[in-house]
Amino acid sequence: MSTRTLATPNVRFTAIEEGAGPLVLCLHGFPDDASSFRHLMPVLAAAGFRVVAPYMRGYAPTSTATDRRYDGMALGEDVVALLDALGAERAIVVGHDWGAAAAYFGSLLAPQRLTKLVGMAVPYGPQFFRALVASPAQIRRSWYMFFFQHGLAEEALSRDDFALVDRLVAEWSPGWRPTAEERAARNACLGAPGTLEAALGYYRQTMGPVFADPSIVEASAQAFSVPLPMPALMIHGADDGCIGAELVPPMREYFPAGLRIEIVPGAGHFVHRERPDVVSRLVLDFLRA
DSSP: EEEEEESSSEEEEEEEOOSSSSSSEEOTTTOGGGGGGGHHHHHHHHTTTTEEEEOOOTTTTTTOOOOOOHHHHHHHHHHHHHHHHOOOOOOOEEETTTHHHHHHHHHHGGGGGEEEEESSOOOTTTTTHHHHOOOHHHHHHHHHHHHHHTHHHHHHHHHHHHHHHHHHHHHHSOOOOHHHHHHHHHHHHHHHHHHHHHHHHHHHHHHHHHHTTTHHHHHHHHTTTTTOOOOEEEEEEOSSSSGGGGGGGGGGGGGOOOOOEETTOOOOOOOOOOOOOHHHHHHHHHOOO
């Protein structure tokens, strides 16, 4: 894989790239980085795709955002800006966790520029926002989102070599742990100046208003109720301890061009890292279809 820099109006992205052909943009979530796609990228590159995985806005070595924005719409704007920087009129977008949210916001902003969409671990649609007030199980899973709004979150997350992050990973993916090398790379990224503040900014700027004003819950739900016109694939771990798999099937209503749903047994929130062979096959089959 090669590394390159992509300049956009508010962020200078560092990205890893492999292959040649139609563009596949891979977007990571928390607490991952671009290397979390290292299993998927060579598979797609070997099949004739150009695969680019940026370190997301604020995640070192990508720069912090000059506009100080880390809300969901800013992430969607980044999708469009990255396509411009890569000289691509259209692309396939694959997103995991916050990367999936970025892909959805990008699809809302410029649906004509996304030929296909692959979401992992975070479903599209109003059901997640409504579950935050109506589902005791999801409220319990989402405790960290409420805690991340607090000023203590930075100190708590960085304490004891990011032990709280280890705890979150264990809750979200009960049967999986990163290797020592993967953990060290993750902590180096999170420990870089500005990264942790930016990563928490995603939660604070996107979810903070929802938590502060209950009337915004339904408005946010409605914003994620707009049908998306591109064919889509949704991959979710059956044992996801972050977002329950029961929130995935309602997505079908919002993809009139077709949505394929794959609930992967024996996998949690980091499904693409836990079951890389399964996920790579599912994504490749979908892109070839």
